[in-house]
Amino acid sequence: MTALLRFEWRRLRSLRGNWALLAGVVAFALVGDLTAAGRPLDAEAAVFHLVQRDLGVRWLVAAAIGAQAFGHDFRYGTIRPTLLAFPRRGRLLAGRAAAAALAGTAVALLATAASFALLLALTRWDAGLFADPRLWRSLALGAVTAGLVAALAVGVGALVRGAGLAVVLLALWAGVLEPLAAVALGGGAVALLPFLSMLQLAAYAGDALGVGATGPLSAAVFPLCLAATLGAAAAALARRDATHP
Amino acid sequence: MRIQAQGLTKRFGGRTVVDDLSFTVEPGRVTGFLGPNGAGKSTTLQLMLGLVLGGGRTLFDGRPYRELADPPREVGAVLDARAFHPRRSARDHLRMLAAGAGVPDRRVGEVLDRVGLGAVADRPAGGFSLGMAQRLGLAAALLGDPRALLLDEPANGLDPHGVAWLRELLRAAARDRAVLVSSHLLAEMQLLADHVLVIGRGRLLADAPLRELTARSGSLEAAYLELTGGEVEYAAGGP
Numbered sequence: 470m471t472a473l474l475r476f477e478w479r480r481l482r483s484l485r486g487n488w489a490l491l492a493g494v495v496a497f498a499l500v501g502d503l504t505a506a507g508r509p510l511d512a513e514a515a516v517f518h519l520v521q522r523d524l525g526v527r528w529l530v531a532a533a534i535g536a537q538a539f540g541h542d543f544r545y546g547t548i549r550p551t552l553l554a555f556p557r558r559g560r561l562l563a564g565r566a567a568a569a570a571l572a573g574t575a576v577a578l579l580a581t582a583a584s585f586a587l588l589l590a591l592t593r594w595d596a597g598l599f600a601d602p603r604l605w606r607s608l609a610l611g612a613v614t615a616g617l618v619a620a621l622a623v624g625v626g627a628l629v630r631g632a633g634l635a636v637v638l639l640a641l642w643a644g645v646l647e648p649l650a651a652v653a654l655g656g657g658a659v660a661l662l663p664f665l666s667m668l669q670l671a672a673y674a675g676d677a678l679g680v681g682a683t684g685p686l687s688a689a690v691f692p693l694c695l696a697a698t699l700g701a702a703a704a705a706l707a708r709r710d711a712t713h714p
Numbered sequence: 715m716r717i718q719a720q721g722l723t724k725r726f727g728g729r730t731v732v733d734d735l736s737f738t739v740e741p742g743r744v745t746g747f748l749g750p751n752g753a754g755k756s757t758t759l760q761l762m763l764g765l766v767l768g769g770g771r772t773l774f775d776g777r778p779y780r781e782l783a784d785p786p787r788e789v790g791a792v793l794d795a796r797a798f799h800p801r802r803s804a805r806d807h808l809r810m811l812a813a814g815a816g817v818p819d820r821r822v823g824e825v826l827d828r829v830g831l832g833a834v835a836d837r838p839a840g841g842f843s844l845g846m847a848q849r850l851g852l853a854a855a856l857l858g859d860p861r862a863l864l865l866d867e868p869a870n871g872l873d874p875h876g877v878a879w880l881r882e883l884l885r886a887a888a889r890d891r892a893v894l895v896s897s898h899l900l901a902e903m904q905l906l907a908d909h910v911l912v913i914g915r916g917r918l919l920a921d922a923p924l925r926e927l928t929a930r931s932g933s934l935e936a937a938y939l940e941l942t943g944g945e946v947e948y949a950a951g952g953p
Contacts, residue, residue, distance in 0.1 A: 476814035483806035484799065546797040549765055550854060553791055554814040556764055556780035710766040 470564055473555055477538070477568035487534065491576055494530045498523050498584035502591060510592035512601035516673040518588055519581050520611035524668060525644070527580060531573035531615040532639045533632070535622030538565045539702075540632025548711045558706040562627060566620040566699055573619025577612040603673055610671040617667070617691055624698035628705055656680030660687045663694040715741055715775045715788065715861040715892050722761045723769035724754070724916075731757050732768065733916035741861070744888045746907030746924070747896040750942050754916040755896040756793065759866050763791060774862060786815035790855030791864040795847040795871065800840025804831055804850050807839055808857060815858045825853040830879070844871025852883070862892040869899055881906050904934040914942045 481487050498519075505518055542548035555561040588594075598604065618639070626635040643664035651659050659665045659680050666687035668677050675683060717739040724732040732754040739745045749755050762772040764779050771778055774789055782788045798807045808822040826835045829849040834842075839850060848871050855863055863884070869877050877899075884893055884906060897903050903910070910927055912920040919941045920927065924934065931937035 479810040479813040483802050545799050549797050
């Protein structure tokens with residue numbers, strides 16, 4: 470597994486596009502922070518600026534990082550050298566999901582750290598800011614959810630054999646289908662929708678959407694969805710030939 | 715390393731592309747793998763390495779490829795010259811593979827120099843000619859200093875100097891390794907191979923030492939045309 474993580478790290482860092490994604494997500498956060506200049510910064514405002522405001526963008530970048538694992542392999546034919554190096558396909562998928570989760574979490578943490586530093590410089594921050602446990606909980610969940618989205622994107626990329634299509638599908642799922650389902654089914658359904666339940670959980674008061682805080686069961690929804698997707702991807706990888714279009 | 719292919723079979727839809735193919739590739743010699751277009755050579759090589767799924771099995775010193783302890787250090791393969799991300803440099807492509815194989819980075823520089831790509835190693839591989847891409851594929855196959863080499867049309871795109879260089883490289887590699895090379899270049903194969911496998915429509919037509927085949931028919935080309943006369947799937951019309 471260590472060799473696979475090293476392989477993935479080399480793969481990710483050797484493409485300029487990935488550094489551009491990282492720079493983009495940090496720049497997006499910093500530009501957003503400028504709107505908070507001169508205002509008071511308490512824990513709730515900090516969570517809004519550091520987590521809620523940019524969560525969608527961070528998920529999108531995390532999805533792009535995860536989806537390229539198999540998406541690029543099938544597009545450019547590198548699936549063959551990859552499978553020659555790691556012929557156990559299930560292990561390859563699991564390792565790539567873990568590596569993408571680490572990368573997605575790291576990207577979110579870096580953006581959060583840069584944003585936090587700028588906010589502290591620009592705003593009048595509350596003396597009790599750092600003592601609020603809900604701030605740290607939201608910061609941690611914001612980063613972890615980006616990692617989970619990256620891992621999910623690994624599975625979707627393997628299923629559809631394309632990075633772009635995988636990102637588009639995930640964006641539609643999180644940005645269109647789930648909000649429509651929430652409207653159609655009522656606010657209570659949010660707790661059962663993977664992306665919206667994560668959004669709720671990462672919010673300061675556990676309720677970013679104003680439909681009531683989610684319960685502990687919501688925390689299981691996304692991991693279950695992730696497990697199902699990776700299971701389907703493992704089955705597809707196991708029975709498909711390693712060819713590319 | 716001895717490579718034993720046993721009953722390899724692959725069907726695409728209702729069509730049998732590889733049909734119960736069995737042969738052995740012995741170490742210490744170059745085994746040429748010949749056949750007309752569409753005979754199933756590339757599919758056979760991919761079956762052997764578990765890249766396409768089908769019937770039969772291939773054992774590398776008694777173990778299937780996926781059960782080898784350290785595959786890139788035991789078997790090197792070139793199946794598709796352009797199997798790299800076009801925006802990644804040749805050096806980064808190899809560093810990535812080296813990281814996966816547990817091979818130190820300095821080995822990357824060694825194999826790049828060995829295949830003649832040292833001067834262009836930091837350029838994006840997408841700009842490489844077919845010959846340069848073949849050299850990069852060979853560098854990847856040699857990275858782990860493996861005990862067996864499986865190469866699919868490695869001379870494609872190489873200029874005459876490159877073909878001669880490849881011949882010397884493979885002859886040297888075969889002193890202590892098993893080397894299986896598919897090719898359409900019969901004159902080149904006559905200079906390179908010690909043993910020849912010929913397939914047609916996925917079936918084994920010949921499995922014999924080169925000397926035996928050429929003694930029987932006069933040249934490898936004559937033997938090949940004799941063997942595959944009825945097996946050509948994509949025959950052209952007259953001139």
